[in-house]
């Protein structure tokens with residue numbers, strides 16, 4: 001077994017219309033790792049996955065997967081990877097068992113092996129009881145579980161999951177997480193892309209954050225959270241309209257240590273600082289002196305959402321939907337946070353198919 005399941009060096013992918021979707025990405029994923037690839041819409045996650053599973057050719061750089069060169073030996077790469085795409089690949093008119101049989105045909109699983117393998121996978125994703133029901137009658141979570149199982153019929157040592165839980169309710173998502181964890185515990189290397197930072201936090205040994213086609217941060221979830229620097233102080237104001245004024249008060253240099261990041265939120269403001277806990281009460285006093293009413297106050301450890309905001313200047317779609325739609329601004333050293341609002345322009349101007357890659 002190779003040390004690295006994935007070795008990508010200086011990989012660039014430019015579509016025929018000139019879109020530079022991936023720009024010089026280096027990536028090393030060790031065999032057995034649960035690796036996460038995070039990024040906002042249009043950051044280049046799917047393009048990179050498609051390149052790793054040989055559906056796209058890199059415009060530049062080298063890609064080695066399970067020890068095989070993706071350009072020179074695409075068949076060997078395909079035989080050793082499973083790919084669960086964003087769009088489900090299951091046929092709703094077939095039963096769960098028939099879908100798995102179809103996948104066995106596609107991956108060339110021998111007739112002698114397939115009966116046991118299908119039963120094993122049905123049990124693993126807890127679909128044994130409904131094995132002979134048509135997939136059309138399944139819930140979204142059941143369809144995703146079946147889809148994941150079809151990617152595993154040929155026992156690939158490496159599986160790619162492209163935003164596998166998007167659109168699922170929390171219970172269905174949790175169930176899939178357990179299942180992904182199980183396949184990783186059994187030795188399968190997992191490469192997961194997600195916009196749910198909690199998902200990455202729960203599952204991943206290590207992760208990279210991609211923005212505009214480039215990796216902007218990588219490390220274990222713990223290192224990334226530590227890199228945010230300190231703790232997070234969330235302040236809820238009686239009058240959210242006063243948040244800009246409150247931010248100005250909080251930015252008074254004598255309040256927080258150098259490197260603090262202070263951002264307005266929909267309900268007040270957030271301070272990220274080494275001394276957020278110890279100086280928090282000073283901020284409350286300063287706000288009271290400025291006649292700004294405070295109704296809530298909380299100090300917490302950074303989450304991956306805070307990491308994401310610090311390195312990309314953007315909230316993920318999931319976090320923004322939760323009401324945390326803010327712009328980041330570094331207060332003193334201008335270091336980590338970049339000012340940027342969430343935009344949709346990753347979606348515009350995209351050609352409908354991935355075939356138009358410049359080679």
Ligand SMILES: Nc1ncnc2c1ncn2[C@@H]1O[C@H](COP(=O)(O)OP(=O)(O)OP(=O)(O)O)[C@@H](O)[C@H]1O
Pocket residue numbers: 015016017019020021039040041042043044045046047048345346347348349350351352353354355356
């Ligand atoms: N076939 C294509 N032709 C031209 N541009 C494309 C094509 N497919 C994707 N793009 C563009 O490449 C960039 C990266 O897209 P990609 O789908 O890889 O991002 P992503 O991070 O997977 O986003 P999402 O979370 O929305 O799936 C975007 O600007 C996108 O519009």
